[in-house]
Amino acid sequence: MTRWRAAQAASTAIITAAGQARLKAELDELWRVRRPEVVKALAAAAAEGDRSENAEYTYRKKQLGEIDRRVRYLSKRLPELKVADAAPSDCGAIFFGAWFAIEDEDGRVQRLRIVGPDETDAKLGWISIDSPLARAALKKRIDDQFDAPLPAGNKRFVVIDIDYAPRI
Numbered sequence: 323m324t325r326w327r328a329a330q331a332a333s334t335a336i337i338t339a340a341g342q343a344r345l346k347a348e349l350d351e352l353w354r355v356r357r358p359e360v361v362k363a364l365a366a367a368a369a370e371g372d373r374s375e376n377a378e379y380t381y382r383k384k385q386l387g388e389i390d391r392r393v394r395y396l397s398k399r400l401p402e403l404k405v406a407d408a409a410p411s412d413c414g415a416i417f418f419g420a421w422f423a424i425e426d427e428d429g430r431v432q433r434l435r436i437v438g439p440d441e442t443d444a445k446l447g448w449i450s451i452d453s454p455l456a457r458a459a460l461k462k463r464i465d466d467q468f469d470a471p472l473p474a475g476n477k478r479f480v481v482i483d484i485d486y487a488p489r490i
Contacts, residue, residue, distance in 0.1 A: 333439035334451050338419055339407040341441035342400070349396040352389055360386050399440065409486040416459050416484055418451055423483035424459070431482065436460075 337345070364382035373379050410417040421435045432447065436459070439450040449456050458470035459481070467480045 335402045335404055335438075336406050336418060336451065337403045337438035337440055339405050341438055342403060342405050345396055345400055345403075345440060349393065349400065352393050352396075357386070357389050357393070360389060403438070403440070413486050414463055414484065416462050416481065419486060421483075421485040421487070422459065422481060424479040425482050427478050433483075434459075 360382055364379065364386060367376055367379040367382050370376055370378070406418050409419065416422050416436065418436050418438075421433065423431055423433045425431050434447045434449050434455075436451050436456045437448045439452050442448050442450045442453075451457075451460075454472060455470045458468050459479070462468055462481050464481050464484060467478060469476050469478050
């Protein structure tokens with residue numbers, strides 16, 4: 323058996339201005355605050371002696387690796403991202419950055435926002451532009467019906483509201 327995996331599709335390199343600011347703040351906090359703290363704690367753990375049985379040392383090494391991995395990712399990803407900070411010329415259709423409400427066949431209403439793949443948050447209703455639901459909703463207008471290929475199967479939705487006003 324082999325460990326080969328098919329390459330994943332590249333995610334769309336687009337982000338909102340607020341999302342870019344959050345990623346920059348995360349990078350800054352990791353680099354200027356958390357990493358120095360972990361390096362200091364790692365040095366203290368290393369000074370305790372035998373590293374092979376030093377759980378604190380092992381934990382701090384793993385923690386430092388995770389921080390460095392995230393810093394590398396953000397350092398490469400941020401320059402690639404294109405900031406979409408203006409509303410589209412046609413605010414009557416769903417495009418990137420849109421807040422929209424959809425109703426499913428069972429009468430359940432969801433309020434969602436299409437954002438970049440780096441800023442998705444299910445709790446806030448922010449879905450990636452690369453998601454099947456967002457792809458199906460793009461360019462739809464109020465009262466348009468569309469089918470979205472979801473993991474549980476195709477589901478029909480109707481658009482009931484579209485808004486581009488910023489929310490908190």
